[in-house]
Amino acid sequence: MKLHGRKIYQGRAQGEALVTSMGISFFGGVDPDTGVIVETGHELEGQSISGKVLVFPTGKGSTVGSYTLYRLKRNGLAPAAIVNAQCETITAVGCIIAEIPCVDQIPIDQLTTGMSVRVDGEAGTIDLN
Amino acid sequence: MKLTTEEQKMLDGEYGRATQKALEILVALGTIYGAERMVPVSSVQIAGVSYDNLGEAGLHFLSEMADGGGKTRVFTTLNPAGMDIENWQALGISAEFAQNQMRVIDAFARMNVVTTCSCTPYLIGNSPHFGQHIAWAESSAVCYANSVIGARSNREGGPSALAAALTGVTPEYGFHLEENRRPGVTLEVETTLKDTSDFGALGVVIGKKLEYFKHKPIAYIRGVEQASVENLKSFCASVATYGGAALFHMRGVTPEADRLTPPLEHITITQSELDAAKAELTSAESEEVDFVSLGCPHLTLNEIARIAELLKGHQVTKEFWITTARPTKQMADMMGYTRTIEEAGAKFAADTCCVVAPIRGRFKVLVTDSAKACYYAAGKNKFKTIIKPFDEVVREALK
Numbered sequence: 001m002k003l004h005g006r007k008i009y010q011g012r013a014q015g016e017a018l019v020t021s022m023g024i025s026f027f028g029g030v031d032p033d034t035g036v037i038v039e040t041g042h043e044l045e046g047q048s049i050s051g052k053v054l055v056f057p058t059g060k061g062s063t064v065g066s067y068t069l070y071r072l073k074r075n076g077l078a079p080a081a082i083v084n085a086q087c088e089t090i091t092a093v094g095c096i097i098a099e100i101p102c103v104d105q106i107p108i109d110q111l112t113t114g115m116s117v118r119v120d121g122e123a124g125t126i127d128l129n
Numbered sequence: 130m131k132l133t134t135e136e137q138k139m140l141d142g143e144y145g146r147a148t149q150k151a152l153e154i155l156v157a158l159g160t161i162y163g164a165e166r167m168v169p170v171s172s173v174q175i176a177g178v179s180y181d182n183l184g185e186a187g188l189h190f191l192s193e194m195a196d197g198g199g200k201t202r203v204f205t206t207l208n209p210a211g212m213d214i215e216n217w218q219a220l221g222i223s224a225e226f227a228q229n230q231m232r233v234i235d236a237f238a239r240m241n242v243v244t245t246c247s248c249t250p251y252l253i254g255n256s257p258h259f260g261q262h263i264a265w266a267e268s269s270a271v272c273y274a275n276s277v278i279g280a281r282s283n284r285e286g287g288p289s290a291l292a293a294a295l296t297g298v299t300p301e302y303g304f305h306l307e308e309n310r311r312p313g314v315t316l317e318v319e320t321t322l323k324d325t326s327d328f329g330a331l332g333v334v335i336g337k338k339l340e341y342f343k344h345k346p347i348a349y350i351r352g353v354e355q356a357s358v359e360n361l362k363s364f365c366a367s368v369a370t371y372g373g374a375a376l377f378h379m380r381g382v383t384p385e386a387d388r389l390t391p392p393l394e395h396i397t398i399t400q401s402e403l404d405a406a407k408a409e410l411t412s413a414e415s416e417e418v419d420f421v422s423l424g425c426p427h428l429t430l431n432e433i434a435r436i437a438e439l440l441k442g443h444q445v446t447k448e449f450w451i452t453t454a455r456p457t458k459q460m461a462d463m464m465g466y467t468r469t470i471e472e473a474g475a476k477f478a479a480d481t482c483c484v485v486a487p488i489r490g491r492f493k494v495l496v497t498d499s500a501k502a503c504y505y506a507a508g509k510n511k512f513k514t515i516i517k518p519f520d521e522v523v524r525e526a527l528k
Contacts, residue, residue, distance in 0.1 A: 008157055032186070063266070063286025064182055071186030092157045093288045097150070097190055104161075 003106050007124040008087050011101035015080035017115040018052040019108065020044050025061030026068035026094060035077035053117040053126075054079040055108050059091035069094030081119035083108060083126060130159045130300070131166045139296055147199030147240075151292035158289060159300030167298035168262045168305060172204045174250045175242065175294060176266030177287025179211035179485035180229045187287075188233050194291065195239040202297035206255045207237055208267045209427070209452075210246040211487055214480045220450070226487055242294065246480040247454035249362060249427040251278065254456070259384055262305055264293030268375070269366035269426050269501065275376040277361050279384040281305045284375045304376055310385065312378050313346020314339075315395035318353050320403060324518045325363040328356065329500030332367025333406040334398055339372040348377040349391045356382050362426045366501040410503040413494040413513035420492035420512065421445075421526040422483045423519065424452030425502035430460050432519070437466035439523040440473035448492065449475040449526040452482040475526065484509070496525045 020043045024030070029039035035050035050072070059065065069091070072078040078100055082091060087104035095102035101121030111117065111128070118127040132140065139152040155167065177183055183191075211230050212222040234244050245253055248267050257263045257280035265271045266285040274280045283303040285293065293299045303309055316335055322328055339345050348368075356364070356379070368374045378386040423436065428451065436451060451470060453461070458479040461467045467477060478486070483495065484505040495506045496515040503514040517525065 006160070008161070009153075032184075064177060064187075066286060066288055067177070067183060067187040067190065070190055071184065074186055074189065087161055089158060089161070089286060089289065092161055093154055093286060096154050096157055097288055 001128045003110065003126050003128070005103045005106040005124050005126070007121055008092050008102035008104055009095040009100065010121040011081075011099065012118070012120050013053065013081040013101045014116070014118045015051055015053040017055050017111050017113055017117045018044065018047065018049060019055040019111050019113045021057065023058050023060040024056045026059065026065035026090065027062040029061065030068055030072070032068050032071040032077070033075060035072055049079045050077040052079050053081045053083060053119055055083045055111050057085040057108065059088050061090065063090055065090040066094035066097060069100065070098040073098035073100065081121070083111070083117070083119065130156055130164060133167070136167055136296070136298065145198035147194040147197030148295050150194065150197070151199065151295040154289055154292040155296060155298065155300055159302065162300065162302035164300035164302040166301055168301045169297055170203055170264045170293055170299050171261045172255050172257055172263050173201070173290055173294040174206050174208065174255060174265035174267055174270055175237070175287060175290045176208040178208045178233060178237070178246055180226060180233050181211045181485060181487040183233060188229065188236065190288070191233060191236040194295070195236045199240045199295045201241045201294045203294060204255060205242045205294040206250045207242055207244055207246045209248055209482045209485050210234060210480050211485055212481050213478045214246070216477065216479070219476060220478055220486070221491070222487065240295065245455055247427050248482065249454060252427070252429060252457065253454045262299065264290055264299040266290040268369035269362065271375050272365035272369040272377070273362060275304055276365065276378065276383050282375070310376060311347065312349035312389055312392050313394070314342070315349045315351060315391040317351050317395055317397045319397055320400040322353060322360070324498070325359055326407070326498045326516050326518045327403065328360040328364040329367040329498065329516065330403045330406040331398070332364045333371045333410070333500050334402045336368045336370065336372025336374060338396055339374060345373065348374065349386070349389065350377060350379040351391065353379055353382060359429055359432060363499060366426050366499065370501045370504050407516055410500060410514055410516040412507070413515055415515065415525065415528070417494040417513070418496045418515065418525055419447055420495045421447050421449040421522060422452065422495060422497050422502060423522055424450070425482055425484060425497065425499035427482065428453040428457065430457055433457065433461045433466050433470070434464070435519070436475070436523055437469040439520060440475060441469050443473055443527050445474040445526040446528060447526050450478045450483060451475055452478045455479045496522055498522050
């Protein structure tokens, strides 16, 4: 099945989906040296986002979070791609500077953790297998 | 988005990798927020300068942009750094941190950014006028520029402000558009505000009320008789910190207020709420104070003159930081205030502040007149806090 959304940042990637219905704050919420979500009480607390197609509704928190995505990429720990319901500034800027494919305006309730997902950033589409 | 020929050239990489990356950022933001085009900006203020917040990754990104040929196209100033660039040793900053901080400043300098590190650019020559489009980061300065000056800025982050600096444009959405600057709620202030700490407390009360709304409205404030530059900068810092506000209107004080109609929905603010806000920011006893700081946001020359007057002929008994912009400090040098203050044992910390300096855990209890400083002292630096009026803060340092 193919879902059509909107391009935020180009690039293609394939990976296992890691899905949450909660927002993500990259600054303070994700450890840039391990790729693990550390926000207390988060649905994904303790899980690694590295290499995953990370699916969440929208970003939140400090604008410094864009640099956290960049730092994850430099450490080889970035997600393979990001899929949002509605992308905001922090995640968008982070994906652009870290060069992580990103698509939004996707009905993310159709995705579940563990699915294999192919993201086409340029076309703004995702394929579910 | 509709781009001009020049903007398209930037996006196609004709001006190098850094300018291209900058325009990519702006196009993505414009797309997300439904902007139809870019608008030229007259000035930029960049945040994300302290190495304490940026880390090695942030520094690497900035270096890459400088290496990629990035040069500012408009007048651009910087937010506070993690240290006083000349006097860091006296403030107990490590040599390693100082070296990294200088690498950050150097990357900005290579892009022709004016490296006055201050959160009050409007006091030191980055002075937009009414109606001008600007792209500023630093929440307190954005709030001041939008509300007090009537310039037009969204709340930029570090990278998006840098992107505006390297291209001279910003996507036209949010507070750049007239229709998004209208107030949504009226706040009646039924008490008299005396000093910067009162205005800071008002920012806490209003900020928290705005947070309750599903779609955060712009505040239309009535009942504030008059407000100095110092009062307004304190209020802006506080309402931006506690309520994420980038714009407010204040009857009789800010320039857009008189041509707008106060919204019917209204909320009253009383003295007891102000008192409660101050009580919440006070988590220790006066005897426990080991750190005194004034200058959040950075002090005006007038405030420095008052500190000199109060300290003249006395000796401080506690670590006392006076944080301000370097050009303001240079005026204080010229007027002899610096000498009086330093003879009393207090320290100037120009270019920096107690929010962004690497001082986590170094002190136990901070006394200040700033509600914003209390927020970051408690959250980021793990200090207890006491908020007091300006003059009383100076007297705490002498006890």
